Amino acid sequence: MASSIRVRAIANGDTTEVQTLIQHPMDSGFIKDDKGQFIPAHFIQELTFEHNGKPVFVADWGTAVSKDPYVKFAFKGAAKGDDLKVSWIDNKGGSDSATFKIA
Amino acid sequence: MRRLSKTLLGIFWLLASVAGAERSAFAASSEADFKQAYAAADAAEKEAGRLRNRWLPTEAALANARKAAEKNDFDQAIAAAREAEVLAKASIFQATSEKDAWKNLEIRP
Amino acid sequence: MARIGRAGSRLGVRSLSMPLAVLLLAITQAAVAGNVDPAAEARAFRDYFFKKFPNVKADDFANGPYALNEDMRRQWEEKEQFPPYEFSLEAGKEMFAKPFANGKHYADCFPDQGIGIRQNYPQFDAASGKVVTLELALNECRTANGEKAISYTGEDMAALTAYMAFTSRGKPFDVKLPDDARAREAYENGKRYFYTRRGQLNFSCATCHVQNPGERLRAEVLAPALGILNAMPIYRSDWGGMGTISRRFITCNSQVRSVPLEPQSEEYRDLEYFLSYVSNGLPISGPGSRP
Numbered sequence: 001m002a003s004s005i006r007v008r009a010i011a012n013g014d015t016t017e018v019q020t021l022i023q024h025p026m027d028s029g030f031i032k033d034d035k036g037q038f039i040p041a042h043f044i045q046e047l048t049f050e051h052n053g054k055p056v057f058v059a060d061w062g063t064a065v066s067k068d069p070y071v072k073f074a075f076k077g078a079a080k081g082d083d084l085k086v087s088w089i090d091n092k093g094g095s096d097s098a099t100f101k102i103a
Numbered sequence: 104m105r106r107l108s109k110t111l112l113g114i115f116w117l118l119a120s121v122a123g124a125e126r127s128a129f130a131a132s133s134e135a136d137f138k139q140a141y142a143a144a145d146a147a148e149k150e151a152g153r154l155r156n157r158w159l160p161t162e163a164a165l166a167n168a169r170k171a172a173e174k175n176d177f178d179q180a181i182a183a184a185r186e187a188e189v190l191a192k193a194s195i196f197q198a199t200s201e202k203d204a205w206k207n208l209e210i211r212p
Numbered sequence: 213m214a215r216i217g218r219a220g221s222r223l224g225v226r227s228l229s230m231p232l233a234v235l236l237l238a239i240t241q242a243a244v245a246g247n248v249d250p251a252a253e254a255r256a257f258r259d260y261f262f263k264k265f266p267n268v269k270a271d272d273f274a275n276g277p278y279a280l281n282e283d284m285r286r287q288w289e290e291k292e293q294f295p296p297y298e299f300s301l302e303a304g305k306e307m308f309a310k311p312f313a314n315g316k317h318y319a320d321c322f323p324d325q326g327i328g329i330r331q332n333y334p335q336f337d338a339a340s341g342k343v344v345t346l347e348l349a350l351n352e353c354r355t356a357n358g359e360k361a362i363s364y365t366g367e368d369m370a371a372l373t374a375y376m377a378f379t380s381r382g383k384p385f386d387v388k389l390p391d392d393a394r395a396r397e398a399y400e401n402g403k404r405y406f407y408t409r410r411g412q413l414n415f416s417c418a419t420c421h422v423q424n425p426g427e428r429l430r431a432e433v434l435a436p437a438l439g440i441l442n443a444m445p446i447y448r449s450d451w452g453g454m455g456t457i458s459r460r461f462i463t464c465n466s467q468v469r470s471v472p473l474e475p476q477s478e479e480y481r482d483l484e485y486f487l488s489y490v491s492n493g494l495p496i497s498g499p500g501s502r503p
Contacts, residue, residue, distance in 0.1 A: 006294065021294045067452045068296055155479065157471035158412045190412070197409060205407040208418040212248070212256040 147191035273439035304375030321353035364475035377498030402486025411470030443500025
């Protein structure tokens with residue numbers, strides 16, 4: 001099964017620009033299904049990007065973030081070829097992580 | 104005095120039972136009225152369906168009519184059925200007039 | 213030169229004598245009724261939009277509202293680096309490759325193994341006398357191989373058509389209108405459906421997509437009808453997922469408060485036929501993403 005995390009990280013001099021697409025239902029808990037039952041809340045609570053073991057971007061998410069979230073940010077201090085680790089934990093105890101090379 | 108009160112009581116009882124009978128007679132005719140109104144609306148909606156041009160609010164009004172009738176609120180049910188009939192007839196008019204009117208929007212060489 | 217409106221108003225008959233005017237009118241009406249050439253109509257359709265939006269490149273009409281709104285375009289181009297339809301596209305590729313219970317594949321039902329052929333649909337099938345859309349062809353492939361048909365409005369059909377569209381990206385629409393009265397009638401039916409007002413809101417497809425492309429309808433920017441199917445299926449943010457042409461036709465009907473028809477009903481297939489035919493020459497841009 002493919003990872004839920006897609007990353008494109010490009011170093012431009014000292015600044016690295018990161019784009020991520022994460023596959024996750026991000027159910028808010030307020031939507032009902034076809035049978036009128038509430039679909040239980042199921043959402044990423046913490047998303048962490050690490051470079052050289054140090055967090056460079058940490059997000060605390062709630063139900064307001066939509067399905068299949070997309071994140072874009074930039075940070076300094078990395079170089080082409082470095083590793084970028086992305087991991088998330090959701091409210092049901094689910095998690096995923098993957099490591100990518102900065103291009 | 105007692106005889107008067109008995110008579111008055113009797114008259115009130117008579118009036119009440121007559122009124123009650125009249126009320127139930129009205130209720131019975133309301134259900135018949137509803138069935139008639141719903142049948143008319145349903146027939147119009149079926150015609151709209153044949154023309155492949157039903158409207159969502161018509162379906163909603165018919166559903167409201169059925170729901171109200173189930174609760175024996177025939178005044179409400181008849182009102183909803185009448186609304187449905189008006190909407191259904193409007194959708195029939197739309198389908199019929201659009202048979203030619205669509206050309207007004209056509210892009211032609 | 214593309215024109216819209218009643219046939220009579222195009223003729224400057226006031227200056228002519230009565231009998232001559234009547235004769236001219238009769239000739240024109242006959243021409244309009246019997247002998248209009250779909251190819252000429254398609255040209256007129258395209259010219260109408262080219263004239264309305266002279267700064268838009270022809271191929272760009274395949275990008276719908278993004279061709280008409282700079283701000284939306286910028287956001288879309290950024291999203292395209294990491295498109296939201298990626299997951300559905302991958303799922304579609306896997307689904308397409310997975311064999312049926314009898315060992316056969318979708319590829320066996322289509323020319324060229326089903327790769328790079330989306331631009332040829334819809335097709336008029338002479339044997340059955342009806343328009344076959346890609347969605348219909350996929351389900352016919354399933355049932356012919358002992359599988360149950362899948363929902364035309366569901367995620368799986370969206371994923372499959374997304375993959376097939378992706379393999380045809382950049383190829384121009386090439387929908388054929390054969391010399392067959394039934395095909396011609398299907399085209400005319402689709403055209404008529406497109407221009408007919410419906411629903412309590414009394415809108416036709418043309419009301420929004422011919423008369424008001426580029427304008428806002430609540431928070432949305434309306435797409436031009438030219439090229440409107442080129443990006444299908446689409447990941448629609450409003451849906452939080454991928455949706456087929458069938459799904460979009462149905463929701464458009466609901467939006468004007470018209471009771472939708474059944475997915476892949478004759479009207480919808482003929483409508484898709486008409487809309488695809490008039491967009492011949494414009495590139496497939498699907499799968500797409502929309503707000």
